Amino acid sequence: MLSGLGAVEIVSHRVLWCVVFMILLLTINREWLSVRTALYHRRTLIALFASSVLVSINWSMYVFSIISNQLIASSLGYFLSPLVSVFLGFIFLKERLSWIQWLAVFLAACAVSNQFISYGDVPWIAVTIAFTFGLYGLIRKTVHANSGVGLFIECLLLTPFCLSYLLWLEWQGIGSFPSEETNLNLLLISAGIITGFPLLMYAAGARRIRLTTIGLFQYFTPSTYLVIAVYFFGESFTLNEWITFGLLWIGLFIYSVEVWRTRLV
DSSP states (O other), X not given: OOTTSOHHHHHHHHHHHHHHHHHHHHHXXXXXXXXXXXXXXXXXXXXXXXXXXXXXXXXXXXXXXHHTTOHHHHHHHXXXXXXXXXXXXXXXXXXXXXXXXXXXXXXXXXXXXXXXXXXXXXXHHHHHHHHHHHHHHHHHHHOSSOHHHHHHHHHHHHHHHHHHHHHHHHHHTOOOSSOSOHHHHHXXXXXXHHHHHHHHHHHHHHTTSOHXXXXXXXXXXXXXXXXXXXXXXXXXXXXXXXXXXXXXXXXXXXXXXXXXXXXXX
16 A cells, blocks of 8 residues: 555655654553663663664564565565574574474474575565574574563654655655545554554564474464465465465474473463
């Protein structure tokens, strides 16, 4: 619905309107003292700046994949992202898996490998999305700030860059906001809520459960993208996608049963 705009412009609006959304939310929840504490904590501020850079790159690649009709590449990136999270959790957080969970990870790896083989080369959109989101999850798990405060500071740190870009577009006479089209204005404004709510849920979950568990459950995201690609964007769902999809869901089922049995979350 926003395909007429560039990826950077869309992401800039996402950031700015997310700041507005978070200001309202933080005011309602009376969390401004927590914001002040985080801003004065140098280590937290550095970590959130790093996570803000990662998430801005991730958003840009995702939006670019949509407006350039490459949703399958984006889906592949989010298929790969959980494996990156598992790897990061194993390396940096010393998280360990049982052999059954490793089997689930192996099936997921086979599924992603099947997608890579079908491409014939390394899709840069997918790789960028996977590693930026995996690293984002790792950093957010170690940040001493709750999900709302962290998201607000991330967007706040990006605001000068986004606002400068949007003002430059207006100066060039090619900006899209405010527009004479009410629907376009509402879409851009609503981008803040659409951006903020799921990231709040993700950041909250990242601090409560194991990174490896987060990694496997992230397959719901690319699965949804595949459905959107097929039923809304008219992209073909070939035998290759069926193989990938089947392997991933078998792995998810095995992993979920094991997590439920051992109560690892």
